[in-house]
Amino acid sequence: MPSRKSLENALVIWLHPTSDDIQQSIEQLHQTIGLVEVFNDEESFINHVVDLPDERILLIITKDLSELTIELIRQLPQIDSIYLYNSKDQTNSISSLRKFKGIALNDETLYQLLRSDIRRNEYDNVTFNLITSDLSTFSNDQFNRQEAAFMYTQLLKDILIEMKDDTLRTQNIEVLYKLRTFIRNLHFHLIECYQQQKNNSFISVVYRGQRMSNNEFEKIQNNKGGLLSVSNFFSTTEDQSLAMIYAGVTNEKETAMVFEISIELSLTDQTNPFANIQEFSTFGEAEKEWLFSFGSVFRIVDIKQSENNQPWYIHLLLTNEFDQQLQMITEHFRSDISLGLLLPVHSLAKLSYKMGDYLLAIEFYRLALKFESASRGQIMILKELGQTYERLALYEKAFDCFNIALSMHEQLHEKQKNDYHRLAAIYISLATICTNFKQDKKQSLDYLNEALQIELNLEQSNKENVLNCYNDIGFIHFTEKEYDRSLLNYQKALDVCMEIYPATHPNIGVIHMNMGNAYQAQSCSKEALEHMKKSLDIQLASLPADHPDIAKSFNNISSIYNALGRHKDALNYCENALNIYLKRMPQNHPNLAILYNNMIALCDKLGQLDESLDYRYKQLDIYEATLQSDDTKIGIAYNTIAATLSFLRRFDEAADYALKAVEFTTRVFGTNHPATETCAKNLEDILNRS
Numbered sequence: 001m002p003s004r005k006s007l008e009n010a011l012v013i014w015l016h017p018t019s020d021d022i023q024q025s026i027e028q029l030h031q032t033i034g035l036v037e038v039f040n041d042e043e044s045f046i047n048h049v050v051d052l053p054d055e056r057i058l059l060i061i062t063k064d065l066s067e068l069t070i071e072l073i074r075q076l077p078q079i080d081s082i083y084l085y086n087s088k089d090q091t092n093s094i095s096s097l098r099k100f101k102g103i104a105l106n107d108e109t110l111y112q113l114l115r116s117d118i119r120r121n122e123y124d125n126v127t128f129n130l131i132t133s134d135l136s137t138f139s140n141d142q143f144n145r146q147e148a149a150f151m152y153t154q155l156l157k158d159i160l161i162e163m164k165d166d167t168l169r170t171q172n173i174e175v176l177y178k179l180r181t182f183i184r185n186l187h188f189h190l191i192e193c194y195q196q197q198k199n200n201s202f203i204s205v206v207y208r209g210q211r212m213s214n215n216e217f218e219k220i221q222n223n224k225g226g227l228l229s230v231s232n233f234f235s236t237t238e239d240q241s242l243a244m245i246y247a248g249v250t251n252e253k254e255t256a257m258v259f260e261i262s263i264e265l266s267l268t269d270q271t272n273p274f275a276n277i278q279e280f281s282t283f284g285e286a287e288k289e290w291l292f293s294f295g296s297v298f299r300i301v302d303i304k305q306s307e308n309n310q311p312w313y314i315h316l317l318l319t320n321e322f323d324q325q326l327q328m329i330t331e332h333f334r335s336d337i338s339l340g341l342l343l344p345v346h347s348l349a350k351l352s353y354k355m356g357d358y359l360l361a362i363e364f365y366r367l368a369l370k371f372e373s374a375s376r377g378q379i380m381i382l383k384e385l386g387q388t389y390e391r392l393a394l395y396e397k398a399f400d401c402f403n404i405a406l407s408m409h410e411q412l413h414e415k416q417k418n419d420y421h422r423l424a425a426i427y428i429s430l431a432t433i434c435t436n437f438k439q440d441k442k443q444s445l446d447y448l449n450e451a452l453q454i455e456l457n458l459e460q461s462n463k464e465n466v467l468n469c470y471n472d473i474g475f476i477h478f479t480e481k482e483y484d485r486s487l488l489n490y491q492k493a494l495d496v497c498m499e500i501y502p503a504t505h506p507n508i509g510v511i512h513m514n515m516g517n518a519y520q521a522q523s524c525s526k527e528a529l530e531h532m533k534k535s536l537d538i539q540l541a542s543l544p545a546d547h548p549d550i551a552k553s554f555n556n557i558s559s560i561y562n563a564l565g566r567h568k569d570a571l572n573y574c575e576n577a578l579n580i581y582l583k584r585m586p587q588n589h590p591n592l593a594i595l596y597n598n599m600i601a602l603c604d605k606l607g608q609l610d611e612s613l614d615y616r617y618k619q620l621d622i623y624e625a626t627l628q629s630d631d632t633k634i635g636i637a638y639n640t641i642a643a644t645l646s647f648l649r650r651f652d653e654a655a656d657y658a659l660k661a662v663e664f665t666t667r668v669f670g671t672n673h674p675a676t677e678t679c680a681k682n683l684e685d686i687l688n689r690s
Contacts, residue, residue, distance in 0.1 A: 010080070010118050011052070012036045014060045015045050022062065022086070025107050029114070042069045049076055056080045058117055060110070064093060073097065081117045085110055116245065186233065187293050193275030198268070203276075206236040206261050206290045209247030209311065211254040220314060221303055228316065229297045236261060238288035247311040256311040261298065263318050272296055272318065292318075343368055346381060353384070356547040356584055358391050375412060379405045379422065386429055391548070393590050395437030402429045420454050421462040427451035428468050441476050448473050467496035471511060474518075483518050490515045506549065509538035513553060520560055529560045551580035555595055562602060571602040593622040613644045635664040639679060642686065651690030658683035 014026055014036055029036045039045035042065060049057060059073070059082045073079050074097055082094055084103045094100055101117065104110035212220075220228065236259070237243055247256040263274075274292040278285045298316035305312045337350040349364035365385040372378050386401030406426050409419075431447035434440045452469040455461040474489030494511045501508055516531035536553040543550060558573035574595060581592050596619040603612035620637040627633060638661035645654035662683055665676040 010056045010058055012058045012060065012114065013045070013049075014038050014062075014085075015042070015065075016040065016062050025085075025110070028107055029111070042066060045069075046072050049078060052078055054078070058114060059083070060085050061094060062086060067093075070094060070097070073099070083110060083113055187273070190273040190275050190291065190293050193277070194268075194273040197275055198265075203238060203290065204263055206238055206263070207240045207243035208234070208236040208259040208261070209243035209245065209257070210259075211248055211250075211256050214253060214255055217255040217257065217312070220300065224300050224303055226300055227297055227319070228300055229295060230292070231294065233294045234292040234296055236290045236292065238290065242287065244311065250311070257314055258311050259314050259316055261316045261318060262301070268318065274318075342377075343371055345371065346377075349381075350384065353388055355544055356549070358388050358548075358584075359586075361388050362392075375408055376419065376422075379408050379426075382408070383422070383426055383429060386433075390429070390432060390436070392586065393436075395433050399430070399433040399437060402426055402433060406430065420458060421465060424451040424454040424462065424465045425468075427454075428465060428472065431472055435472070435476060435479070441479065445473065445476055448476075463496055463500045467493045467500075467507070467511075470496065471514065474514060478514070478518055478521070481521070483522050486518045487515060490518065504538050504541045506539060506542050509535040509542070509553070510549070512538070513556060516556060516560075520556075520563070523563070525560055525563050529557070532557045532560060546580045546583050548580060548584050551577040551584075551591075554580070555591075555598065558598060558602075562598070567602050567605045571599065571606065574599045574602060588622045588625045590622075590626065593619050593626075596622070609644055609648055613641065613648070616641050616644060630668045632668070635661055635668065635675070635679075638664055639682065642682060646686050646689070651686055654686045655683065655690060658686050 012029065012035065014022075014029075016039075026036055026038060037048075039048065046069065049055075055078045057079045059079055061082065062085050065073070070093055073082065073094075079099060081101045082097060082099045083101055084094060086105060095103075102113055104113055240258070243258050247258050250256045268274075272293065274290055274296070276289070277291045278287060278289050297319050299319050300314065301317050302315040303312065304315075337347045337354065342350075345364050346368040349361050349368055352358075352361035352364060362385065365381055365388060368381050369378060369385070372381055382401045382405040386398040386405070389395070389398035389401060406423075409423055409426065427447045428451045431444040431451070434444035434447065448469050451465060452473075455465050455469070470489045470493035474486045474493060477483075477486035477489065490511055494508070494515070497505070497508045497511055512531045512535035516528045516535065519525075519531065520528035532553060536550070536557065539547065539550045539553055554573045554577035558570040558577070561567070561570035561573065577595055578592075578599070581589065581595060585592060596615045599615045600612050600619065603609070603615065616637065620634070620641065623631065623634050623637055638657050642654045642657035642661060645651075645657065658679065661679040662676065665673060665679050669675050
């Protein structure tokens with residue numbers, strides 16, 4: 001069941017409304033804070049809450065509850081706060097719970113209590129990214145996951161603010177357009193307010209109280225002296241005591257903290273605007289609210305705990321784009337996505353691709369095509385769009401993009417045709433599609449050799465194109481089971497990689513992964529595992545934690561552990577891969593079907609037949625959605641599901657799938673085919689046992 005949240009990311013539930021007056025109070029809350037769900041009996045309320053494990057629920061009650069319900073409320077982590085409405089019963093048993101926040105004798109008191117908790121919830125949902133204080137760990141060529149996450153917000157802000165108002169007025173991204181317009185307008189409004197206020201109402205320190213997961217807090221503790229960026233607009237207050245209230249108390253999972261933010265006039269400018277917004281704030285002038293623009297960056301100066309186990313204090317210093325460390329990292333990432341040299345939406349597409357968000361990248365590449373007027377720019381976009389389709393196994397669309405790009409290149413004027421590097425890159429992309437989609441390896445090798453000769457004949461070759469040629473030639477030899485020739489080309493690709501990239505660059509991880517596959521195909525598990533672990537280590541250091549390439553590495557290592565007989569370890573790695581694929585890939589992506597197949601085999605070996613059956617159902621769903629109706633994989637899936645259900649003594653369900661297997665083989669092979677006869681015998685055996 002999908003979660004339903006109010007606009008403030010907290011769900012308000014009212015249990016046991018007892019009069020018409022209370023119904024009026026509920027309507028009032030609908031208008032002031034958003035969605036309020038109402039339940040009249042405790043059982044349906046508990047069943048509903050159990051189905052919302054990821055919600056943060058604020059619960060209003062009007063009378064005492066059963067002991068069972070109170071115990072369940074105590075145990076359910078999604079129920080965050082409890083309020084007793086219009087009751088003078090100070091002995092109500094609900095008040096003994098730690099989650100109990102108070103008694104509201106009227107609507108105004110209830111609203112104030114809810115508003116405070118909603119505000120605290122809003123604070124707790126802010127995302128922070130960090131960069132280490134040690135400049136020696138970062139060079140202009142290094143690509144590190146922590147820096148990538150940090151810079152994503154910085155670059156996204158730059159791109160969105162740079163866009164003109166009509167850039168995103170198109171098709172299916174209306175919501176993004178509205179969000180971008182809001183961000184841009186609010187950012188520039190903050191600049192106006194900042195310029196108006198900086199000489200009259202400048203403030204030197206503000207506060208923000210909130211709770212943070214223990215894991216995230218530990219990262220901040222370990223990063224004293226480093227940089228912290230905020231992925232949202234950042235609300236603070238002049239009132240230190242109010243910040244203490246929002247911080248709350250530390251519990252088993254979360255740490256209460258107060259950010260104490262120092263502001264030095266010499267470090268402020270309109271690149272990091274902030275302003276007093278109490279006259280505009282929904283929460284009124286009492287909050288004394290100061291708002292920082294999204295993507296604001298702070299230096300972590302000090303971290304200490306207050307006396308008597310009070311919230312931790314984190315002393316931050318507002319910094320700006322002239323900070324030496326921030327300048328160094330920003331320059332590297334701006335260059336990586338050609339920010340300032342391309343259309344902003346094109347840079348946004350490249351950024352989305354690098355972060356592994358391929359579906360979003362496609363939307364932006366399509367949009368960039370509409371606004372790019374130069375032929376050479378369109379060719380670049382088409383090539384990159386094709387590569388993105390290829391990542392999603394949409395090979396026909398990718399092939400069309402590459403062919404259009406090649407055709408456009410051939411139509412350029414002679415003076416424009418000297419971009420041989422781009423021509424070579426298009427040949428490489430076409431070769432990939434010929435290998436993976438058209439199964440024409442000869443044509444693929446022709447394209448790759450053409451691209452390689454173009455580069456090697458140039459006075460200054462594009463090393464990236466050269467390594468891609470060697471890598472892809474190595475892969476074709478791998479598919480032909482010519483493993484020695486495959487490894488020879490992979491080694492050439494690795495040598496070029498090591499020449500042009502730092503040791504932790506993702507492309508080096510890809511080559512190690514390919515070499516691991518070649519060794520594993522020769523049953524050299526030790527060498528295979530060595531290369532696969534090198535690949536994974538590089539990816540974990542340089543890519544977002546949920547990047548699809550990391551899922552590939554998890555799956556590859558799983559296969560090696562399976563070959564070594566370490567089935568439980570193998571299944572754990574598969575599960576890690578599955579978590580990423582489910583988040584990042586379309587639900588019917590071919591890689592998911594392959595992964596489910598591996599997990600089925602491992603669950604069978606471990607005797608986990610219920611889990612195996614679940615994966616078989618999911619694999620069948622992909623087959624039926626993506627394969628031709630006569631593909632034998634579908635018939636095999638029917639048969640194996642029937643066999644598994646029969647082994648679990650679920651004979652009625654087994655008979656249904658055994659019948660589907662008979663109908664499939666009869667339609668595809670005919671009545672007298674051995675496969676049909678075998679499936680019919682399986683059905684008969686199941687019916688006899690039921």
